Amino acid sequence: MMPVLVSPEIANKFKEKWMMLHPEDQDNVSGSVHFDDSLTSLHWLQNFSILSANPERTPSSGCHPQHLFYNKNQQGGTDSPSSPPAGDTAATGMPQTPGNPTTSCSSLTNSDAPQQAGLYITAQTNPSEEIDYKTNRHVKPPYSYATLICMAMQASNKTKITLSAIYSWITENYCYYRYAEPSWQNSIRHNLSLNKCFMKVPRQKDEPGKGGFWQIDPQYADMFVNGVFKRRRMPATNFNTQRQSKMLSSPSSSYGSQCSQTGQQMGMVHFQSPVPGNKRKQVFPKRGSKLARVSKSPLLTTDIKTSDILRGDFDLASVFDDVLSGNDSTFEDLDINTALSSLGCEMELSSQIQHGPGYSNEDEQACAYLEANGMMGCNMEDFHQQHHQQVQVHPQYYEGMFTDQFHQHQQHPWEIKEEVQAIPLTLDHGYGLCEGFFSEMQLWERAESYL
DNA sequence: GGTTGTTTAGGAGAGT
DNA sequence: ACTCTCCTAAACAACC
Numbered sequence: 001m002m003p004v005l006v007s008p009e010i011a012n013k014f015k016e017k018w019m020m021l022h023p024e025d026q027d028n029v030s031g032s033v034h035f036d037d038s039l040t041s042l043h044w045l046q047n048f049s050i051l052s053a054n055p056e057r058t059p060s061s062g063c064h065p066q067h068l069f070y071n072k073n074q075q076g077g078t079d080s081p082s083s084p085p086a087g088d089t090a091a092t093g094m095p096q097t098p099g100n101p102t103t104s105c106s107s108l109t110n111s112d113a114p115q116q117a118g119l120y121i122t123a124q125t126n127p128s129e130e131i132d133y134k135t136n137r138h139v140k141p142p143y144s145y146a147t148l149i150c151m152a153m154q155a156s157n158k159t160k161i162t163l164s165a166i167y168s169w170i171t172e173n174y175c176y177y178r179y180a181e182p183s184w185q186n187s188i189r190h191n192l193s194l195n196k197c198f199m200k201v202p203r204q205k206d207e208p209g210k211g212g213f214w215q216i217d218p219q220y221a222d223m224f225v226n227g228v229f230k231r232r233r234m235p236a237t238n239f240n241t242q243r244q245s246k247m248l249s250s251p252s253s254s255y256g257s258q259c260s261q262t263g264q265q266m267g268m269v270h271f272q273s274p275v276p277g278n279k280r281k282q283v284f285p286k287r288g289s290k291l292a293r294v295s296k297s298p299l300l301t302t303d304i305k306t307s308d309i310l311r312g313d314f315d316l317a318s319v320f321d322d323v324l325s326g327n328d329s330t331f332e333d334l335d336i337n338t339a340l341s342s343l344g345c346e347m348e349l350s351s352q353i354q355h356g357p358g359y360s361n362e363d364e365q366a367c368a369y370l371e372a373n374g375m376m377g378c379n380m381e382d383f384h385q386q387h388h389q390q391v392q393v394h395p396q397y398y399e400g401m402f403t404d405q406f407h408q409h410q411q412h413p414w415e416i417k418e419e420v421q422a423i424p425l426t427l428d429h430g431y432g433l434c435e436g437f438f439s440e441m442q443l444w445e446r447a448e449s450y451l
Numbered sequence: 452g453g454t455t456g457t458t459t460a461g462g463a464g465a466g467t
Numbered sequence: 468a469c470t471c472t473c474c475t476a477a478a479c480a481a482c483c
Binding site for chain 3: 144145146183184186187190191209210211
């Protein structure tokens with residue numbers, strides 16, 4: 001088993017070093033080196049490309065949820081093991097609403113051809129067929145209701161959002177729902193109620209209006225990866241103990257009974273206290289302390305501006321160097337900021353993104369990050385090991401992505417969510433996905449010594 | 452009466 | 468085959 005690296009340059013360096021230590025891996029017959037990537041290859045990532053998209057935004061929404069995906073190497077390709085067209089967990093194979101005229105991207109009519117940006121192309125469709133969900137009333141957006149709710153919450157740029165505001169945002173940004181049967185609103189309500197990730201914030205007594213407010217439960221904020229609701233199944237072996245206990249203590253519900261694997265990518269920075277009497281939210285104790293730590297997560301500290309990334313000003317190499325040299329920048333930083341930017345929302349980070357006084361050094365910050373991601377329970381030794389592994393590996397995945405997609409195309413990050421999600425972004429994810437690689441890496445103190 | 456919120460039930464699709 | 472996620476539908480209660 002050999003590590004598989006996406007970047008050819010890095011991979012070559014890696015290969016050279018590897019062969020110095022593992023000459024048995026040399027293919028004596030062909031003289032070439034075989035990297036066994038049958039299971040771990042991320043080469044398909046490089047085949048993902050994003051067409052240019054109009055950066056126009058809906059002023060009222062502040063969000064630009066339309067998408068433009070295009071897998072340029074999809075014809076009969078088997079190199080993309082799981083490259084769904086959209087980041088939404090419900091994006092693929094989502095049942096379409098019965099009775100609706102057209103719910104298939106491939107059946108898009110010419111009259112529905114996009115007039116502007118906000119185009120979406122599935123991997124299964126002809127790249128020339130584009131869908132503008134903002135104006136196309138016939139095609140159901142490939143996002144789960146949870147994702148839509150999340151989008152609305154982010155776009156609102158407020159601490160909390162009312163149900164009607166969620167309705168409004170969805171109908172405003174997705175033409176489909178303007179004309180669809182109102183039953184989808186029932187589904188929204190159902191989702192809000194049943195999904196543990198959403199929590200209700202009651203109105204103040206003197207606050208006029210109907211119904212309460214809704215927000216994303218910070219405890220479940222990590223279920224949103226770049227603004228996309230993620231609730232993938234996890235291999236049982238990759239659960240950490242805390243999450244296991246969480247799941248065990250949770251009532252078995254089809255919604256919200258699982259915690260996801262990635263951390264804080266949603267970038268929900270405004271949170272109110274949970275509803276004291278909310279029965280759905282009483283399951284987990286000690287949220288208060290956890291909440292406090294969340295806001296101080298080092299994840300929210302970064303010197304890298306997402307705008308730079310999107311403009312192409314992002315210098316991955318320097319970041320890579322920083323990471324390898326132990327500087328503060330981590331690739332989680334990139335992700336959360338990408339997530340924030342992806343939402344196009346002016347999140348008030350200044351007051352939120354601060355190193356807490358208790359996190360004067362890197363380890364404590366990272367420890368807080370771990371806790372924020374439900375990773376606590378590992379000792380610091382474990383953390384040191386995993387942390388180093390993480391920062392050493394991520395650049396290799398990111399390089400191709402950034403050079404291929406960020407640099408070439410100025411587009412809204414909503415559109416890159418799938419690439420991002422496909423990459424191990426956190427210790428949870430990364431360690432699970434790169435387990436085999438890490439097992440080899442443990443032979444070395446630092447991967448950089450091989451580069 | 453309309454809206455909001457909760458709960459139950461069942462089906463489809465995909466993952467394990 | 469089983470489990471899980473997501474969707475849809477519906478009933479019901481509370482509130483304005």
